[in-house]
Amino acid sequence: MITTFNGLRIHADPSLEDAIEDWSMVRSPSRAKRRRKRGFPQRIKIRMVPKKDVYQFGRCLIMHPEMVRELERRIDAIGAA
Template sequence: MQISFVRLPSYAGIQLVSDPHMVDVIEDWSKVRSPARAARRRRHGHPQRIRYREVPKPGFLHLPAQNLIVAHPETIAGLQARLKDHTVLRRDGEVLDTLLGQRR
């Protein structure tokens, strides 16, 4: 397996780095009929219907010395969407203030 980093555009001088390996592994017990019985039998080595799934980590790593933010691609996409929405709202507010003659 090869680790590959894709640099995305920066935000306020901080580089956003996408890392697909930033995931949390969770156990999915939804196919288990009785979780208590399955846990008990699991301790004795019997196979169970437990699935392991990878979900993106909701957080990110901020490395101030390298001026980087490292996160899962889905987390970065959500961050960029929120930044874009915020930028659009701010720009619209500035346009309205200009039209109405108000100062910020």
């Protein structure tokens, strides 16, 4: 999906994600970290969340599709005011 805004091309790249570790199921995070180093499995869930970063290459902006939707929402809000 490529759109344009004020001469800037906006390219949505779904691979721009960050891995977040969820330690909420772990009873003692410090103990779990020690045991994890030694190779014991832990109750850690890894969630993927969109990156908030926007990369610019020349006149092209590259961002996650959710960030594109957020940008479009903010542009529409400015235009409606």
